[in-house]
Amino acid sequence: MASPVRVGLIGFGTIGTGVLRLLRAHRADVARRAGRPIDIVAIADLDHRTDRGIKPAPARFTKDALSVIEDPAIPLIIELIGGYEPARRFVLAAIRAGKDVVTANKALLAVHGDEIVAAAEARGVRLGFEASVGGGIPILRTLKEGLAGDRTAAVYGIVNGTCNHILTTMTREGRTFGDVLADAQRLGLAEADPSTDVDGVDSAHKLALLTTLAFNVVPRFADIPTEGIRRIEPADIGFARELGYTIKLLAIAKDGRDAIEARVHPTMIPNGHLLADVGGNFNAIFVRGVALGPTMYYGQGAGSMPTATAVVADLIAAVRDRAIGTGVRVPPWGVPHRALRPLRVRPLADLESEYYLRFMALDQPGVLARIAGILGRADISIASVIQKDRRAGTTVPLVLRTHRARERNLARALREIGRLRVVRGRPVSIRIEDRLG
């Protein structure tokens, strides 16, 4: 057996602890697969107080990340501190020093990926980021290698476990968003500041990466329309069920000739579709290929040990590459930077979709006619209507399901309907995806 590969770990938090644990517990298995043992020989973290349940030693434990990154005896750096800075600086420093880099940092790659990947390609080093999307589900490797024989038409991902846990619980127990979120925070299933998760930002970070690997397009992160789950109400979950749908926060990307679609929003998907059955804090990515048709990849999207398995898979891949040559076998984005397609994200206003609409309207004759009239003038046709709980003089929910319509037209119609005196509160609209494949 060849000598061990010496690895430096920057960031000794939840995932970093898992990686150290995994590499030590599975050392012989890893060596059998990689051809050489893989040892973490240096760890950098500012926090030297917290008891992580595993001792860094014999690895050197330091607060000075650059001393690890620039150690000439270390050819491979794992970045697990997360966020933009100093992660970006550290990753670029490692690349400049000619080190292979493995990271779980979706925010960094979604926003600064282009700069980092260009640097890695220019320096001829490997950049692994399997752990950044879908936790332990090997979805990035699958898009870059497993599905390389096909063209991908569309990707639908449940990629945020916190949101999926909240929606699953709301659906099962009929409780409100705020109530379930508070519980999830108590249980450690949601952060104290949950906005990155529940506002869809984390899903959009992951979607940016899925989009790049699926379509060889790097979307501008700011161009990705993103809507979270704060406004989902039990009433809408109930009506969805009545119409045969389940509400999931989906990260959706679709290929196109002159632009791609990439967006994150609550979506009604048909009950009976496999994605509708993905419950709790699990993740799943559904991919529709032109020749292959539908495939789906399911598993734990977060957590110390699941995410650590993806980091270790990237380490093994890098060591396997190095064993046979000095070149980079698969570029970070799946194709060389110069082969990326120069497409943009289609603006939200240009999207077409079917919609679920809910208005709280005074129960008076003619209300449906007035709403239907406004929708009709905006070129939106109605597929079905649910009117319930008729009690004269009070507001009742009026639920409509539209045929395929243009987002721009819908927004205009909803503004007009929202101004009607017989309509109370803000109209609710949720996109429906009926034909996932």
Add this chain to the structure above:
Amino acid sequence: MASPVRVGLIGFGTIGTGVLRLLRAHRADVARRAGRPIDIVAIADLDHRTDRGIKPAPARFTKDALSVIEDPAIPLIIELIGGYEPARRFVLAAIRAGKDVVTANKALLAVHGDEIVAAAEARGVRLGFEASVGGGIPILRTLKEGLAGDRTAAVYGIVNGTCNHILTTMTREGRTFGDVLADAQRLGLAEADPSTDVDGVDSAHKLALLTTLAFNVVPRFADIPTEGIRRIEPADIGFARELGYTIKLLAIAKDGRDAIEARVHPTMIPNGHLLADVGGNFNAIFVRGVALGPTMYYGQGAGSMPTATAVVADLIAAVRDRAIGTGVRVPPWGVPHRALRPLRVRPLADLESEYYLRFMALDQPGVLARIAGILGRADISIASVIQKDRRAGTTVPLVLRTHRARERNLARALREIGRLRVVRGRPVSIRIEDRLG
């Protein structure tokens, strides 16, 4: 762009046609990913008459496979004729000639894999066989690379689309096996001679490969207990539903210290488990990892184009390898031949499982007591009982669900119960898997 890689195709049937079609339709995409175009320059098949809807030209079309295999201008051979011979001879000839080989031949690899892999390793050539299991689902690559950071504890696969179609239709429509099979044959969803599929042999071929890649153990194919779906009756599907289960033909492999488990048989799995929702002719492989927990991979397990995408993914992988070095990056079995674990398959008699049992018994007092007595003496305890349709003097189904019991004891008890005068016909037993993960 570098010059095209010249590929020879042996076997121009359903999948071969799909591969040619795909390589031509996606030539630019393939080139962008592989770094070079990939062209099929020679095709060998004995049948030059059938119109396949795509012309071999400009590829040379011959009946002489060896002339393609031995063409010094062709570094890569695709074998798609299936079966043991002459496929084995052709694959070994290609390996000896120093060619990389891509194949979809699960039967060949399940039975002669050890010989072929040893030859490929000795000669230092690549052997890709992603298309042999799960059609277009990249499950083998996932086990070898995506999940390389973890230890796999168990694999549960729905890997035969014909069986899954038949069981799904029987479950949905309450029809008999023979009836649904006849329909499937008319629709081209089952072969004229369906035995390889419905007797579980095809699933066992695929299980042998899954077992090797998951656990680094090469099972003796003849040691894999294999039972098909011919004996499944609508009554058992109905009782399964009543008990909260769906019946699937599962290929099951579990790791162990002194032996591994590997077996194919109809299995009751809990409704609500994702595998229970895999319908029609789809495949899915559910993997339980020690650190990662459950993951699942779902898609089309057969068909010309889906399977062709897996062949092309293997071609691209081989070309990517060759671009950076001359060594083989990942050995065919995931680890070198010498690093395989020398474990055997646990004999059926030593297995432990929970069981669904159905007896057709005369409706007389004391029958349950006699059956329960025999089971008890065999160390099998009963978890629940369903007795229905009481009509004095006729036979009625008596359904039992056992706690965990040993297969050897169950077989003995069933023989004894089958000899009771109050029991008519052959007792039915179906294994239950409650804790897939």
